Amino acid sequence: MEFALTDEQRMIVETTRAFVEAELLPHEAAVERTGHLPMELVAGIQKKAMAAGLYAANMPQEVGGAGLDTLTWLLYERELGRASYALHWTCVARPSNILLAGTPEQRERYLMPCIRGETWDCLAMTEPDAGSDLRGMRATARRDGGDWVLDGTKHFISHADIAGFTITFMATGEEETPRGKRKRITAFFVDKGTPGFTIRPGYRSVSHRGYTNAILEFDGCRIPDANVLGEVHKGFDVANEWLGATRLQVAATSLGRAERALALALGWAAERRQFGQRIGKFQGVSFKLADMATELKAAELLTLWAGWKADQGTVTDSDMAMAKLKATEVLAMIADEAIQIHGGMGLMEELPLERIWRDARIERIWEGTSEIQRHIISRALLRPLGG
The missing domain is CATH 1.20.140.10 (Butyryl-CoA Dehydrogenase, subunit A, domain 3)
Structure with a gap:
């Protein structure tokens, strides 16, 4: 392993640190005091982050990202981490890598708007009775003709209030294993505004003020088969890979x-x-x-x-x-x-x-x-x- 940074890595570290100090740190006190991140402020910083090449920098170049290797990406994340989480995540967004697992049509519909700064994604796994034990999730999805019908509740879902869609993980059956029955899990794209999908305010947290969490409720929420991310029953495989x-x-x-x-x-x-x-x-x-x-x-x-x-x-x-x-x-x-x-x-x-x-x-x-x-x-x- 070479411990010295390359010229490119030093440039990225210096650029990111300068951006954090000039554009993010000055707004920390207001976000902490109010617990609120104004969207007009977000839009202004987003534009500057894009101009600096810092927005969606974790994404490959072929989809419009910076194409950073993992080590350089972590150096970049370390500098962003110096600022309030609400500011650096929302204003200098890094879309979830799991979006790269989508089909070409899914990438165009969900990934590209995130890279362009038009919306954000959110991941929904955790439930009131299933935190670390994801196999214990109770929210389900069942086939109905060519659609899926989703029912159940997710909570602690970060920034779901501003996300245009969620990638939610649902139990879609069971399988026998040497340790007994285990639930099969499938990942789905669910658009905000879909009938039967409700986003409610979450809990007030002492950590990361301004970075919200939400409760997601699915009640007979019907989505097409085209909204499955990856393969049916292979949701954990997608999650583990990405x-x-x-x-x-x-x-x-x-x-x-x-x-x-x-x-x-x-x-x-x-x-x-x-x-x-x-x-x-x-x-x-x-x-x-x-x-x-x-x-x-x-x-x-x-x-x-x-x-x-x-x-x-x-x-x-x-x-x-x-x-x-x-x-x-x-x-x-x-x-x-x-x-x-x-x-x-x-x-x-x-x-x-x-x-x-x-x-x-x-x-x-x-x-x-x-x-x-x-x-x-x-x-x-x-x-x-x-x-």
């Missing part, structure tokens, strides 16, 4: 926020004076900084290593799980320690630390909890030994 990298995305954006928190802590330790000297001179503070920097470097290396392996075609689920686990837990530690170094000031809204601290909590839950990541890693370790 969504694994989202864990690396969470890891990379966590690195960006952790870097920002560490920089704030370093600046405070170098300037704040107590008992006649700068507090960075006290071991109680300086050792915290050393541990924060060391853990951040370890998380960075795990994340970029997994990205490099993805580009070589050798990445494993365990590699991505390690990166997501380490980066999200390091973010939590650094955010907490940065506040400790700042003392009471760290909890005040005048600094972004209290936001980073609150936002960090969700990262260990979504895209697979820390416990799920540990399960993936331990299973990979034990399987070769018959465990």
Whole structure:
């Protein structure tokens, strides 16, 4: 592995960081205060992101994206991660890679409008009684002539309020396995406005203000067979093939926020004076900084290593799980320690630390909890030994 960045990678990092500082950070305080992201603000930043070549940069060049390799994409995500999630995701959207699994007709109908900034996509898997246990989902889809009829409820569905459509996963039958019956899952495109499909406001979260979640209700929602994404009963195959990298995305954006928190802590330790000297001179503070920097470097290396392996075609689920686990837990530690170094000031809204601290909590839950990541890693370790 070559640790030095290429000229192109350095340019992308510098361009993205400059964009974040000029176009996103100035709006953070207003979004945090109101919990609302005005769509006129989004439209203005979108245009600037497109002009800078940063919009839909995760997409291949043949569909209008930047065609970044995985490692470069993670460097880009790390820089975007320094900003409020609502701002960087909505204004500099990265359409879900799962849209690439669609037919040519589905790509034209669903993917291309997302790349052009005309709409957003959203994924609907989680249910009130099926979070990490996706095989336990109760929402169903049944055939009726040449159509499918969808029934059930999904919740915690990110940004469904602004998405033009959802990719929803439904149980479409059962199969016998050595461990008993398992539900078969199929993925469907469902357009906003389809009869029987209702989007209701979700829950108020302490993390990522302005980045909304919604409850989706399907009540006799009829859609054509052409709206199946991938093969019938093969929804998990589609998800596993196309969504694994989202864990690396969470890891990379966590690195960006952790870097920002560490920089704030370093600046405070170098300037704040107590008992006649700068507090960075006290071991109680300086050792915290050393541990924060060391853990951040370890998380960075795990994340970029997994990205490099993805580009070589050798990445494993365990590699991505390690990166997501380490980066999200390091973010939590650094955010907490940065506040400790700042003392009471760290909890005040005048600094972004209290936001980073609150936002960090969700990262260990979504895209697979820390416990799920540990399960993936331990299973990979034990399987070769018959465990």
